[in-house]
Amino acid sequence: MNGVIVIDKPARWTSHDVVNRMRRVLQQRSVGHLGTLDPLATGVLPLVTGSLTRLAQFYIASEKTYEGVIRFGFATNTYDADGEALGEVSPATPGLDSLQKLAAEFLGHIEQVPPPFSAKKIHGIPAYKLARKEKPVILEPVQVEIKEFAITSVEADGAHFHARVSSGTYMRSIAHEMGQRLGCGAHLESLRRTSVAEFDISQAHTLEEIEACNVQMLATYHSEREVGNTPKPESELCHSERLRANASAILRIPTPVSLVDDHVTTLDSSANADATEARTVESLFVHPRQLLPQLPSVTADEATAARIRSGRPVNLPELSRARQVKVFFGQRDLLAIATRVAGTLFHPKIVFPL
Numbered sequence: 051m052n053g054v055i056v057i058d059k060p061a062r063w064t065s066h067d068v069v070n071r072m073r074r075v076l077q078q079r080s081v082g083h084l085g086t087l088d089p090l091a092t093g094v095l096p097l098v099t100g101s102l103t104r105l106a107q108f109y110i111a112s113e114k115t116y117e118g119v120i121r122f123g124f125a126t127n128t129y130d131a132d133g134e135a136l137g138e139v140s141p142a143t144p145g146l147d148s149l150q151k152l153a154a155e156f157l158g159h160i161e162q163v164p165p166p167f168s169a170k171k172i173h174g175i176p177a178y179k180l181a182r183k184e185k186p187v188i189l190e191p192v193q194v195e196i197k198e199f200a201i202t203s204v205e206a207d208g209a210h211f212h213a214r215v216s217s218g219t220y221m222r223s224i225a226h227e228m229g230q231r232l233g234c235g236a237h238l239e240s241l242r243r244t245s246v247a248e249f250d251i252s253q254a255h256t257l258e259e260i261e262a263c264n265v266q267m268l269a270t271y272h273s274e275r276e277v278g279n280t281p282k283p284e285s286e287l288c289h290s291e292r293l294r295a296n297a298s299a300i301l302r303i304p305t306p307v308s309l310v311d312d313h314v315t316t317l318d319s320s321a322n323a324d325a326t327e328a329r330t331v332e333s334l335f336v337h338p339r340q341l342l343p344q345l346p347s348v349t350a351d352e353a354t355a356a357r358i359r360s361g362r363p364v365n366l367p368e369l370s371r372a373r374q375v376k377v378f379f380g381q382r383d384l385l386a387i388a389t390r391v392a393g394t395l396f397h398p399k400i401v402f403p404l
Contacts, residue, residue, distance in 0.1 A: 052100030093243035
């Protein structure tokens with residue numbers, strides 16, 4: 051299965067936890083993500099599967115948007131609500147006007163020191179591993195860009211915010227620094243990512259929703275078996291049929307189950323059929339034509355597709371001004387990312403096996 055699916059990451063899960071769960075659901079090892087989210091955070095976590103994991107290189111510097119709450123009154127050692135409190139709790143509660151003015155000071159290109167509890171490496175060792183052992187963590191500041199940062203409301207000791215930032219920006223560090231500047235301490239109480247590159251929260255699916263689709267696929271598969279249908283040979287199965295067959299064989303279950311948590315729970319397949327409207331997991335994937343919208347698309351004919359599959363350059367006269375293009379075979383199959391080498395001649399930089 052080659053594609054991109056947007057997950058609404060639950061709190062307390064690491065990004066790697068989500069990747070591992072999706073590997074189990076899809077029965078596929080080749081699954082990766084397009085930007086780590088802290089365990090505390092929720093929201094948009096795009097996953098790439100199959101040959102489209104090679105698209106990750108195009109999303110390294112992706113812009114991100116967030117909404118969340120900064121709590122004032124004390125700092126923590128992790129700069130968020132998962133850490134231990136540092137110092138005394140301050141009764142000071144900054145007002146909306148003063149916080150809005152302070153937030154404006156962070157706009158633009160700034161130097162930011164990453165949190166000590168982060169994946170940034172010091173001599174090859176992740177900083178959080180040193181911090182957990184209470185060893186010195188000295189991280190160099192990095193340049194990031196804060197494109198939007200607005201305090202939208204204040205309730206008690208918490209300030210709600212919206213932010214649009216460059217890749218590599220830590221909202222935890224912004225919260226911590228705001229507390230330092232105000233002299234009352236602060237930390238990130240909650241964070242929700244609402245977009246990464248072209249993917250936004252409206253496209254996101256919960257793990258429960260995805261697994262319900264998988265349950266429905268299994269229920270359909272079992273139902274087909276029970277009515278005496280003769281199974282097709284493996285070579286004649288479409289991808290969805292192979293997925294159902296493989297899931298059934300690997301899980302070895304008599305009835306559909308949920309894998310939402312570490313406990314196996316039997317589900318009512320008829321109820322899930324109504325909830326998912328018999329959707330397949332593949333129906334939840336982002337349409338390939340929506341990927342990398344900054345690149346123009348072209349649909350290859352049989353002869354052009356054959357040349358691209360063999361790694362040979364092709365002429366694409368209608369895209370003579372583009373530096374890179376997406377080449378499709380049919381409506382959904384992303385065949386390659388091609389780079390212009392001269393005039394209308396394009397070389398397939400990345401070819402995706404179909």
